[in-house]
Amino acid sequence: MKLDSNIPSGPLAQKWDKHKFEMKLVNPANKRKFDVIVVGSGLAGASAAATMAELGYRVKCFCFQDSPRRAHSIAAQGGINAAKNYANDGDSIYRLFYDTIKGGDFRSREANVYRLAQVSVNIIDQCVAQGVPFAREYGGLLTNRSFGGAQVSRTFYARGQTGQQLLLGAYQALCRQIGHGNVKMYPRTEMLELVVVDGQAKGIIARDLVTGEISAHAGDAVVLATGGYGNVFYLSTNAKGCNVTATWRAYKKGAAFANPCYTQxxxxxxxxxxxxxxxxxxxxxxxxxxxxxxxxxxxxxxxxxxxxxxxxxxxxxxxxxxxxxxxxxxxxxxxxxxxxxxxxxxxxxxxxxxxxxxxxxxxxxxxxxxxxxxxxxxxxxxxxxxxxxxxxxxxxxxxxHYTMGGTWVDYNLMSSLPGLFVIGEANFSDHGANRLGASALMQGLADGYFILPYTIGNYFASQKPAKANVSHPEFKKALEDAGALTKRLLSINGKRSVTSFHRELGKLMWEKCGMARSTESLKEALARIPELRSEFWKNVKVTGETGSLNQDLEAAGRVADFLEFAELLCLDALTREESCGGHFRVEHQYPDGEAKRDDEHFAFVSAWEYQGPGKPPVLNKEPLTYEEVHMSTRSYK
Amino acid sequence: MNLTLKVWRQKDAKSPGRMVEYQAANIIPDMSFLEMLDVVNEGLIARGEEPIAFDSDCREGICGTCSLVINGIAHGGQRGTTACQLHMRHFQDGQTITIEPWRAKSFPVLKDLVTDRGAFDRIIQAGGFVSVNTGGTPDANALPVAKVDSDRAMDAAACIGCGACVAACKNASAMLFVSAKVSHLALLPQGKVERNQRVLNMVQQMDAEGFGNCTVTGSCEAVCPKEISLDFIARLNREYGKALLKGATGHKETV
CATH class of the missing domain: 3.90.700.10 (Succinate dehydrogenase/fumarate reductase flavoprotein, catalytic domain)
Known part of the structure; x- marks a missing residue:
């Protein structure tokens, strides 16, 4: 697999502006000829769906929750970073960029992070215009608080409910477009398969969680905004429904998965x-x-x-x-x-x-x-x-709490599968090996409001709106696969509940691949996970039927994917013979217990490529080169 | 703790439902109410029965997904608390607990304790937003907002859209929900431009969805997990009255 990050040339501070100018545009009258499928309606998904609809694209948006307003972005409490320097304490775009690169332990892409810091200021403007009630001073201007990993106050907040208020802003923008008929919303609908036609992502297979009906949806591009995989540990701060299914099934269709071992x-x-x-x-x-x-x-x-x-x-x-x-x-x-x-x-x-x-x-x-x-x-x-x-x-x-790893994407947020874009926590992009507080909301909204809507246009401009038809054999095959998997889960009728497998997997992951990881513990996990998976497929008990609302079946599909994904996470952790950010290998530490990074051998993104069932995945390396910042040992002493 | 549960079971939207009795044994007081239901469901699955379907997601009181009427009270009666944040230490050993879904014509039951609250989304789609596109917005500090207004707007914006207000109301009125969004946006200068059109559209949709009227009994406020004040309903009435008098002319969004 050839990984091209497509980072524009030129000085760091000018890359994004230059790229925006160089990207091809889609004529306003032609935008309505393009269909975009957005999976997920959190900060990234809702903001992307709304913004693309405003631009004139035809958007279908899917979420498994009963309303797009319930996505787990809503639970973020503390705040959102932006380099506004309203506090007059020495903040700047460059400082937010530097703090984020350093906070990520020099394992993120310089150009992406700089762009994130640049658009951070627009996010606050956008949200205020939508009516997000950020905290204010008595003089009527916005106030800031401090957050971990920074020595300036740059975090905007709305009491302890910042995520909720930002999500409601994006949700309201999305609702406006639904009301105008520019977005068709599919709540309580879960993506089961990605459909690839001639090497390009052209649609999805989704299950209506109320009726159980499995249907095909075609589009000119697919956007995954499906969040992180923290629930592979069973116990996490993620919502109960958070899962890896969408990005995992995309991985099995050819979208490389990057840095899964970076968990926060x-x-x-x-x-x-x-x-x-x-x-x-x-x-x-x-x-x-x-x-x-x-x-x-x-x-x-x-x-x-x-x-x-x-x-x-x-x-x-x-x-x-x-x-x-x-x-x-x-x-x-x-x-x-x-x-x-x-x-x-x-x-x-x-x-x-x-x-x-x-x-x-x-x-x-x-x-x-x-x-x-x-x-x-x-x-x-x-x-x-x-x-x-x-x-x-x-x-x-x-x-x-959070997973920095995710689907590999280039500078345009497109995965290694053309036509498949991945945004928000679901991609691997901007946080390196550790995310700073109040940066997840920033990244989700940056991707959705200000980056994807531009870059997807560039992709469309080089495509003809010859959208795949759901009658294409690939759609039929994907439909059959999704239906067969559902039936198989229901037919096992074993003795153990879905939750008992999930709990056991989570405990194993926390103990062997949690805060401290060693060669030994990872090898133990890598031996145990396939056993557990094979037991799952022999002995799981999934109750109910396929043709109705069946929460047991929903959970079973997600746990089945976690049981596969967990192995990749551990493999990645074993391969990365260094400690960096959230990835701590006990073999690689200084005598005082601080993490020992190895820039000589591991300054790269690990992008794993699926090879088929039972075959070991191939590791592709995207080297991380730093033109602007010096890779230093991270010290907060 | 050992408890007796009486739970509403309903196969789907079309089938009739009924209360079914279950035993919840060895419940630990530190469990949340939903964790107690998880334990009961694990027992049902072990016996090959279908578990009780109920909605939940964040389990930290913010997503608004969980929606149980517990002993006749939406979210169970602990002030300012969603069902997911209600803990078993507030119940007594040996107690009988009834668990029902939201009961309202506009929130049809989909299965067991799961209801369809799509009506709330459609009310927001009718006007619960500020019509700004992405990009081109002025600097966030260009327009000062009095802290008192901003704080009041935040009080209203804290609504999580769970629908407990509707479930608690004898008229199944959605006034508290609608008033929270109308007030949140009307209190801020950014929302003032469209305030008349917004309230007219949202109220029209609220009526079209079949929600009842408000007779100011305050049961909505009493069960609201975010303690949204009844005062906002007064504000909604005022906004609506003003909009009726002034009309929405001049404030229509140009698409």
């Missing part, structure tokens, strides 16, 4: 309380603005937090990373928490937790101010744990 473990989640747990809940990173992370200095200290005197507390992040303190990036903060728990200094049930303490903030700012800033998060914590965090410190522990 978020440091501030509510610890697991028992085996019944169905998901983990994130407490926004913004809490680290004012909360202080600590653990007892003594091992096995079971005294209540407020009875541990100040000099017997270890403020671990402030101690280890004095210049960033509690705002150290996510990967680093998570590992620091894991270290103290491994030493036996963790708190709460099972010793899997550290404190996030607001006592000082309450003293410094007053209870009212803390309540105003974080009230909804404290309430959420209280609902889940039954504890009052104004009185006793919160207990937090890292949890799988």
């Amino acid at each position: 473990i978020h440091p501030t989640c509510i610890p697991v309380s028992g085996d019944h747990q169905s998901k983990l809940t994130l407490m926004s990173e913004s809490l680290r603005n004012d909360g202080r992370v600590w653990a007892p200095k003594k091992k096995g200290d079971t005294r209540p937090a407020n009875q541990i005197p100040e000099d017997e507390r270890d403020y671990l992040l402030e101690r280890k990373y004095p210049s960033f303190g509690n705002l150290a990036p996510r990967d680093i903060s998570s590992r620091a928490a894991k270290e103290v728990c491994d030493e036996g200094r963790g708190v709460g049930p099972g010793g899997l937790g550290v404190y996030l303490d607001f006592a000082d903030a309450i003293k410094r700012l007053s209870l009212e101010t803390v309540k105003e800033r974080y009230g909804n998060l404290f309430e959420m914590y209280e609902k889940i744990t039954g504890e009052d965090a104004y009185q006793t410190p919160m207990r937090i522990y890292p949890a799988v």
Whole structure:
């Protein structure tokens, strides 16, 4: 496979403008001749569908939720970054670019990240114009907060509901186009197959989750905006429905999958309380603005937090990373928490937790101010744990949160399959080996509002609107495949539930391929996953029938894909013999426990290419070259 | 904890439904309500029965997907809480719990506890937006917005569109939902240009969907997981009255 990143030539700061000029355009009257299929309606999908409809393309948008407003972007709490420099604290496009490259541990593409920082400022303008109620100062202007991995305040927020408000902005723009008849919306509809005709993505097969009907949809291009694969770990902060199915099935049709081992473990989640747990809940990173992370200095200290005197507390992040303190990036903060728990200094049930303490903030700012800033998060914590965090410190522990890996895309966000575009968390693009807080919302909206609508035009301009017909044999074959898979799942009638397989896979992944990975643990996982998968296909029990609403069947299809995908994730983690960002290999660390990156051998994107069932995938390497920034050892000390 | 559940089971939109009794054994107080249902469903699957279908996604109280009437109260009666954030520690050992779907003509049951809330989407499609295309917008700080207005708009915008307000209302009125969006956008200068047309269109669609009228009993506010205030309904009435008097002329969007 030839991987061409299609990065425009010229100076970094001028690449995007130059590229925009050089890209071919589609005449306004011709746009309506092109059909675009968008799968997913989160920040990336909704903004892309709305914007392309505004431009005049005919859009079909699919989501598995009952309404496009429910996509998991909605759960993002803390905020969205933009290089507005409203705070006058020295921010700039270049600084946001640099922070993002550095935060990603020099494993992302320079040109993509620079473009992301450039369009970040337009996103805020766009959202405000849509009526997104960002937090404001008394003078009426927008206010900012700080986030991990940055020393400037550039994060815009809407209470603790930034993702929700941004998604509603994009959803409303999408609804406007649905109302005008420019977008046909398919809620409660799940993509099962990608259809490739003559080497180009020309449509999808989707299942109506209410009637069970499986149907074919043809288009001139397919856009996947289907989010990340964090649920391969079963327990994650992702919504229950989040899955890898769309990008995985695209991979099996020829779209290379990049860097699957880059998974982000978020440091501030509510610890697991028992085996019944169905998901983990994130407490926004913004809490680290004012909360202080600590653990007892003594091992096995079971005294209540407020009875541990100040000099017997270890403020671990402030101690280890004095210049960033509690705002150290996510990967680093998570590992620091894991270290103290491994030493036996963790708190709460099972010793899997550290404190996030607001006592000082309450003293410094007053209870009212803390309540105003974080009230909804404290309430959420209280609902889940039954504890009052104004009185006793919160207990937090890292949890799988975001996946930097995803479908490989070029500078135009097109995958290695022509006509298949992948945006938002579903692609691998801009975050390298670790994403900074408040950058996911930025990337999703950048892709959807400001990048894809341009680059897809360039693709169409070089195509004739000779859209494939659903009567083409490839559509018929894909329809049959999707139907057969569904029937097969229902026919096994074994003894174990879908959830029990998912849970077992998740536990295996967390233990063997979670926060710390070793050759040994990865080899164990790689041996176990195929066994589990084969047991799944012999012994899973899927109830109900295909011709109706069947949540058991939906879950079974997703878990079947996770059982295949998990192997690629572990293989990628085993192949990457270095530690970088969210990928920590215990063999590759400095004596002080910091990650040891290997730029000489691993400064590349791993793009895995499917070879057929049972055959090992081929690793393609896209070298990462840095023209502008110097690859340095990441230090937050 | 051991509980007795009485759950609404309905094969599909066309079939009649009925309450069916199940036992929920060995429930841990730290479980969420939906995790308790997960446990019951695992038991049903083990016996080869179809699990109880219910909607949920984020399970952290923000996506608005979960939609259960628990012991007769939408979302179960804990103030400001969705069903997914309701925990079993608020129930007693041995208790009998009834679980039903949203009950409203405009939200038809699709299966068991799953309903179709597409009517809400269609109300937003009728006008719940600011008509700006992507690109060409002024700098975000070009237009100052008084903090008090911005905060009030945010109070309204916090609606998660779950539909509990409709389920709780004896008239199955969607006024709280509609008022939240109308107020959110009318309070901000960006939304003022289209305010008349917007409220007329949204109310028209709300009526067309078959939602009932508001008789200000306040049950919607009481169950709202985001505690959207009844005051917004007063604001909706005012916006609607003004729009009727002034007309939407001059504010029509040119497509």
